Each structure stands twice: as structure tokens, then as C-alpha cells.
Amino acid sequence: MQENQQAGWHGSIKEFFEADKRIVRSALESFIEDAGSSQIRAWRDSIPMIQRVLRSMKDLKQGSGVVVNDGALLEYVLPMEGGRRPDMIVLENGVVLILEFKGKPSWSFSDVDQTLGYRRDLENYHSVCQDGQHPVHAILVLTRSSELPTERDGVRICGPDHLPELLAELTQESEYPAITSEHFLKGEYLPLPSLVKAAKLHFLESDLPQVKKASANTDPAYFRAQEIIMQSHESGKRKLVLLSGVPGSGKTLVGIRLSYESEFSSLASPRLVAKGGGRIEEIIPPNSSIFLSGNGPLVAVLKNALGRGSGQFINDVRKYVKQHEEGEKKTPQHHVIIFDEAQRAWDKGKVDRRYKGSVQGSEPDMFIGMANRIPDWGSVVGLIGTGQEIHDGEESGLQQWVDAIVNTGEGGNWDIHAPPGIIEQIDPRGIESYSEPRLTLNATIRTHFGEKLHHWVDGLLGHVETPYSDMLEYYDSLKSHGFKIYITDDLRKSKMYLWNRYETSPDSRYGMVRSSRDKSLDNYGMKTLPWPKTLNYGKWYNSEHNDSESCCALDLPVTEFDSQGLELDFTIVGWGQDFILENGLWNNSRAKRYSYTSDIKDPFTLRRNAYRVLLTRARDGMILYVPDEPILEETRAHLISCGVEELE
Numbered sequence: 001m002q003e004n005q006q007a008g009w010h011g012s013i014k015e016f017f018e019a020d021k022r023i024v025r026s027a028l029e030s031f032i033e034d035a036g037s038s039q040i041r042a043w044r045d046s047i048p049m050i051q052r053v054l055r056s057m058k059d060l061k062q063g064s065g066v067v068v069n070d071g072a073l074l075e076y077v078l079p080m081e082g083g084r085r086p087d088m089i090v091l092e093n094g095v096v097l098i099l100e101f102k103g104k105p106s107w108s109f110s111d112v113d114q115t116l117g118y119r120r121d122l123e124n125y126h127s128v129c130q131d132g133q134h135p136v137h138a139i140l141v142l143t144r145s146s147e148l149p150t151e152r153d154g155v156r157i158c159g160p161d162h163l164p165e166l167l168a169e170l171t172q173e174s175e176y177p178a179i180t181s182e183h184f185l186k187g188e189y190l191p192l193p194s195l196v197k198a199a200k201l202h203f204l205e206s207d208l209p210q211v212k213k214a215s216a217n218t219d220p221a222y223f224r225a226q227e228i229i230m231q232s233h234e235s236g237k238r239k240l241v242l243l244s245g246v247p248g249s250g251k252t253l254v255g256i257r258l259s260y261e262s263e264f265s266s267l268a269s270p271r272l273v274a275k276g277g278g279r280i281e282e283i284i285p286p287n288s289s290i291f292l293s294g295n296g297p298l299v300a301v302l303k304n305a306l307g308r309g310s311g312q313f314i315n316d317v318r319k320y321v322k323q324h325e326e327g328e329k330k331t332p333q334h335h336v337i338i339f340d341e342a343q344r345a346w347d348k349g350k351v352d353r354r355y356k357g358s359v360q361g362s363e364p365d366m367f368i369g370m371a372n373r374i375p376d377w378g379s380v381v382g383l384i385g386t387g388q389e390i391h392d393g394e395e396s397g398l399q400q401w402v403d404a405i406v407n408t409g410e411g412g413n414w415d416i417h418a419p420p421g422i423i424e425q426i427d428p429r430g431i432e433s434y435s436e437p438r439l440t441l442n443a444t445i446r447t448h449f450g451e452k453l454h455h456w457v458d459g460l461l462g463h464v465e466t467p468y469s470d471m472l473e474y475y476d477s478l479k480s481h482g483f484k485i486y487i488t489d490d491l492r493k494s495k496m497y498l499w500n501r502y503e504t505s506p507d508s509r510y511g512m513v514r515s516s517r518d519k520s521l522d523n524y525g526m527k528t529l530p531w532p533k534t535l536n537y538g539k540w541y542n543s544e545h546n547d548s549e550s551c552c553a554l555d556l557p558v559t560e561f562d563s564q565g566l567e568l569d570f571t572i573v574g575w576g577q578d579f580i581l582e583n584g585l586w587n588n589s590r591a592k593r594y595s596y597t598s599d600i601k602d603p604f605t606l607r608r609n610a611y612r613v614l615l616t617r618a619r620d621g622m623i624l625y626v627p628d629e630p631i632l633e634e635t636r637a638h639l640i641s642c643g644v645e646e647l648e
Contacts, residue, residue, distance in 0.1 A: 082507020
């Protein structure tokens with residue numbers, strides 16, 4: 001691909017249908033340097049056809065006030081989207097037409113959803129199309145079909161014979177100003193990046209893109225947390241900052257931004273430490289904040305993506321504990337400790353079992369103790385996700401953090417800053433507490449503006465009693481934003497959908513997820529690695545599509561423990577027998593090794609939360625793979641009643 005070029009060919013519509021087809025094809029081949037023989041063959045077949053179509057469209061509109069200041073673009077590459085590109089964009093009479101060509105006689109769900117995805121992205125992220133400035137239509141052209149135009153989920157579908165009439169109809173009446181190809185190319189395209197991609201942009205390029213939705217949603221919380229931390233430095237009083245949000249709302253992204261915030265580094269003082277038996281003093285450079293997560297796969301993926309040096313800002317909770325709590329208690333270098341998923345912090349019992357008595361207290365006890373050892377000032381930022389407790393030892397909740405402060409006897413030197421809903425849940429026990437509405441993230445940014453997903457999932461799983469009419473309304477809203485949910489008992493069909501849909505999107509991430517507590521899925525092609533083998537999570541998430549160890553190979557599923565905190569563009573969710581509907585009620589009795597014990601206080605809630613995690617990993621949509629078993633029939637019927645569509 002030629003540097004700084006966004007399209008293989010662009011110009012006016014008249015220039016296009018009058019151009020020598022060999023010159024157009026040559027320009028495309030030079031632009032897409034890795035184009036294969038099938039792609040070149042498709043260009044050879046489609047360019048003359050679309051030239052005829054656009055000439056016919058103009059002839060149909062002749063004498064009706066045709067706008068001549070229009071444009072056409074071939075192979076427009078969506079910026080920052082890893083090479084994703086619609087086949088053609090036609091700009092006519094102020095209307096934006098997306099044309100995706102398929103050399104087949106009939107459409108598939110993957111064809112429609114791919115085309116719909118282009119429309120969604122241009123409408124939401126391209127400055128020319130945002131906020132209804134220009135109508136955007138998506139058209140799937142089946143080059144071997146002669147069928148009359150039809151419509152599926154907002155995508156028009158037709159063959160070449162009927163395309164001129166369809167284009168003329170869509171552009172005939174318009175009160176919008178004309179758009180040239182040059183005007184379109186000058187427009188800003190600011191997409192919604194995945195967590196990993198956003199972290200790479202921020203860490204490697206020191207510049208987080210100002211994505212409209214992500215910024216609007218996360219910036220108030222980010223800047224308020226930053227202000228509170230600065231107050232801690234100025235006053236010398238320690239701060240517990242609790243920031244909550246629904247799944248996919250950007251909590252982890254806020255934490256990563258805070259860990260890499262250079263302004264904090266200027267507040268840290270170099271430290272003199274003893275080194276070696278000769279007690280040589282070494283100056284430790286300022287390093288103000290660190291992001292800690294107990295989610296090992298998330299840490300592995302981020303470190304793999306960010307490369308060398310990322311360990312200064314991102315680390316595993318357990319490693320940090322071993323460094324600072326085992327043996328002689330050490331003073332952290334960091335003034336700001338960011339703890340991901342603070343509501344899942346381990347209680348004392350779990351800590352005792354995991355560390356075999358080498359460290360004392362709960363995880364909140366340890367981290368509040370660390371913060372008290374930091375000279376001059378310090379803050380602990382707890383990121384809180386709702387309904388995501390899935391491990392034993394994670395059920396004690398947020399009160400542990402307050403109790404940890406009280407247990408140190410330093411409560412008078414601490415303030416608590418938390419959203420109103422969190423303040424209501426905890427007993428501050430005499431500690432000065434402040435209600436902070438800006439520390440709440442209520443809208444998901446994971447699902448490309450599909451903000452109803454967490455409502456739909458909560459209703460599906462019974463977290464919230466929701467009428468079926470509301471569930472269908474939620475799903476219609478998701479669909480209108482390009483988020484699709486399918487159901488099937490054919491795993492091969494699921495895989496083909498993903499391979500077809502993302503064939504030309506090398507940076508897309510898709511994969512299989514499943515419950516850890518169901519063994520029946522092992523018999524249906526969704527078997528996880530046998531213990532004690534461990535998955536290379538960094539490679540699984542970040543490797544190219546053709547790598548056998550990549551998530552995109554659709555060979556190895558990951559569980560709720562592996563996928564929590566991560567996001568994929570599309571998921572295949574294996575529905576096991578560990579959480580099913582029976583006589584109208586959810587039942588977890590078949591969950592393997594997950595029943596009530598002294599370690600597990602509420603196995604039902606942990607199972608339900610596990611499925612909540614699995615159902616909220618995707619950005620574009622998901623396929624629910626429900627094996628054809630009688631025991632799963634009621635569950636299948638419930639899913640379909642909630643709007644889920646059969647994958648055909």
C-alpha cells in the first residue's frame with residue numbers, strides 16, 4: 001500500500017466511467033501491493049461492470065438536475081482499521097453509497113454483516129458522515145445474481161442488472177450538499193479502538209486518539225481521578241479512589257492512561273536504596289504509577305502487544321505482592337497503585353491458600369499497607385466492574401478496602417472518593433468520604449455504540465427481571481448499531497461465518513470462548529488445553545490470522561478466566577450444561593467442581609457472572625453455539641425469545 005494514500009483510485013463519477021479499465025486496475029494493483037490472484041481477477045471482472053452501471057445511473061437521471069460535482073472511490077482504506085476497506089464508495093447528490101461486491105448468486109449472513117459494518121463505521125467515525133450530515137446507504141452487489149433488489153438489516157441487496165435503478169432511486173431526492181472524492185478523503189476518520197490497540201497507541205506513540213465515543217465516555221472519570229491524585233500530592237493525605245463502570249465502559253483504559261501519565265512522574269522523588277552486600281546506594285528514577293491486574297491473560301496480552309518497557313507501568317498483582325510483601329516488606333517505588341477489578345480482590349482465606357502463609361491479610365490489607373509505606377503521599381485507585389466476580393475468594397466485595405484502612409489505624413489520614421452508588425454500598429467507618437458522580441462509567445464503548453448490550457445480557461441471565469418485549473427492543477437497538485447475535489448448533493458454520501466476514505481484515509480479532517466448568521463442550525470441538533498446559537495468551541490474542549496458535553484459527557477456546565478484561569471483534573460463545581434453564585429457572589447444578597464449599601459462598605452467582613463475562617467480550621457481535629442436546633432445549637428457546645437469530 002502506498003504511504004499516505006487512502007484509496008486505490010478516486011475522482012468524479014464521470015472520470016471513472018470514462019477511464020481506461022486497465023489504468024484503473026493497474027492503480028489498484030499498485031495500491032494493494034499484496035493483492036492475490038483472486039482479488040486481481042475480481043477487479044478485472046467488476047471494473048467494467050460498475051463503469052456500465054454508473055453510466056446507466058447517470059443516463060437515468062439526465063435532465064433532472066444532476067449534480068456533477070460528485071465522486072467515486074475504489075478500495076478506500078478505513079484509517080486505523082488494519083486494512084479494512086469497502087470495495088467502492090460512490091458520492092452522488094450529497095448521498096454516500098457503499099458498494100460491496102461478491103462474485104456469487106446468493107448472499108450469506110457474513111456478507112450482509114460485513115457490508116453493514118462499513119456503514120456503521122462511516123456513520124459513526126467519519127467526519128463527513130457523522131451526525132446525519134449526509135445519508136449513508138450500504139449495498140451488497142451479487143455479481144452473479146439477476147434477482148430484484150431486496151433488503152436485509154438495512155443493507156440493500158441486488159445484482160448488477162438492477163443496480164442502476166437502485167442507485168438512481170437512492171440519490172434522486174436529496175437536500176444535502178454535494179461531496180467530492182477530495183472532500184471525502186480530507187475528512188477525519190477516528191474509529192473506536194480496542195483496549196489493546198488504544199493502549200498501543202497511547203504507550204508506543206504517546207498519543208491516545210481522540211475517539212468521539214471513547215473520549216466522551218471516559219474523559220470525565222479520567223480527569224477527575226487525575227485531579228484527586230494531584231490533591232493527594234498537594235495535601236499529603238492518602239486517597240482511595242473507586243471508579244466503577246459496566247462491562248466494556250473503558251475502566252481498564254482509564255487505568256492504563258493513569259499508569260502512563262507523565263505528569264505524575266514529576267511528583268515522585270528519586271529514592272536511595274541499598275544494593276548488594278556492600279550497601280552501595282543506587283538512585284531509583286521517578287516512576288509514579290503502576291497498573292496492576294490479577295487477570296494474568298490480560299497482563300500477558302498487554303505486555304506482548306506493548307513490548308519491552310511496559311513492565312514499568314503494567315504488572316501482575318501476584319508478582320507485585322511477592323516483590324513487596326513476602327519476607328521483608330518493601331516500599332513501592334510508585335505513589336499511585338491502580339488495582340483492576342477491585343471488587344474481586346481476594347479475601348484473607350484465598351490469600352492464605354494461594355500464598356501458603358507467606359503473606360498476611362486480604363489483598364486490600366496488603367495494598368493499603370503498601371500505600372501507607374510510601375513516603376509523603378500515595379493513592380490507591382480501584383477499578384470496579386459490576387457482576388464480574390467469578391473466582392472463589394472474590395465474594396467479599398468492596399467493604400474489604402474500607403476495613404483495610406481502618407485496620408491500619410491510619411483512617412484519619414485517608415479519604416475515600418467513590419461514585420454515589422458505591423458510597424451507598426459501603427460503611428465508611430468514620431473515614432472522610434466524598435461522593436463523586438464523575439467516577440461512574442455507565443455506557444459501554446466496546447460494542448460500537450451498542451449501549452444496550454449490558455441491559456440485554458442482564459435481562460437474559462436474570463440479573464434484572466426484564467419483559468421479553470424490552471429484550472426484543474434492546475436487541476433491535478443492538479442490530480441497528482451493527483451488533484448481531486446468532487445461535488446455532490453447527491460449530492463449523494460458525495467458523496465459516498467468521499473466516500468469510502473477516503477475510504480481508506487482517507487486524508480483526510475473533511475467537512471461541514466457553515465456560516470453564518462444563519466438560520460437555522469438550523465433545524463438540526471446544527476443548528481447552530488440558531491441565532497443566534497453559535496457553536500463550538499474548539500469542540493467542542496478537543498473532544496473525546494464519547498462525548495456528550492465533551485466536552483466529554478457531555482451534556483453542558478460552559474460558560471466562562482467560563478472556564475477562566479482553567475484547568474480541570466477534571466471539572463464538574460455547575453454551576455448556578453448567579448454567580441452563582429448567583422449568584423457567586436458571587440452574588447451575590451441573591457445574592463441575594463449582595459447588596458450595598467453605599471457599600465458595602454463592603456458586604450460582606459465580607456461574608451466572610461467568611456467562612455475563614462470556615457474553616460481553618465482543619465488539620461486532622457473537623454466535624451462541626448451543627449443542628443439539630435435549631437438556632439445552634429450554635435454554636435455546638429462551639435465547640431465541642430474546643431476539644437471537646438462527647445462523648443460516
